[in-house]
Amino acid sequence: xxxxxxxxxxxxxxxxxxxxxxxxxxxxxxxxxxxxxxxxxxxxxxxxxxxxxxxxxxxxxxxxxxxxxxxxxxxxxxxxxxxxxxxxxxxxxxxxxxxxxxxxxxxxxxxxxxxxxxxxxxxxxx
Numbered sequence: 001x002x003x004x005x006x007x008x009x010x011x012x013x014x015x016x017x018x019x020x021x022x023x024x025x026x027x028x029x030x031x032x033x034x035x036x037x038x039x040x041x042x043x044x045x046x047x048x049x050x051x052x053x054x055x056x057x058x059x060x061x062x063x064x065x066x067x068x069x070x071x072x073x074x075x076x077x078x079x080x081x082x083x084x085x086x087x088x089x090x091x092x093x094x095x096x097x098x099x100x101x102x103x104x105x106x107x108x109x110x111x112x113x114x115x116x117x118x119x120x121x122x123x124x125x126x
Contacts, residue, residue, distance in 0.1 A: 019070070
């Protein structure tokens with residue numbers, strides 16, 4: 001039996017980014033924000049937010065006539081779990097091939113490379 005994944009789908013992540021940025025949001029808030037970038041049905045947003053609640057990523061409370069959703073986990077924790085899951089599935093748990101791929105394919109700037117080097121040096125210190 002496959003282990004339950006913590007990875008969000010593209011649509012779920014898009015919704016979560018909006019809720020994280022706002023700290024709390026109604027379906028209407030998310031719907032209107034998404035409409036600024038693409039066409040989407042209100043009912044689709046409502047369904048996706050219910051799914052995110054069922055998965056434990058959102059919690060809701062009633063406020064007047066609307067449900068207000070809040071994230072249950074900070075963005076950094078969710079992204080950390082998604083990256084860990086990705087590295088496990090794609091690179092058999094080894095981060096080295098991921099880093100090599102990013103260095104080779106992303107054409108990092110000198111500034112980005114310097115920042116990575118700084119982080120590695122800091123990480124090596126006792």
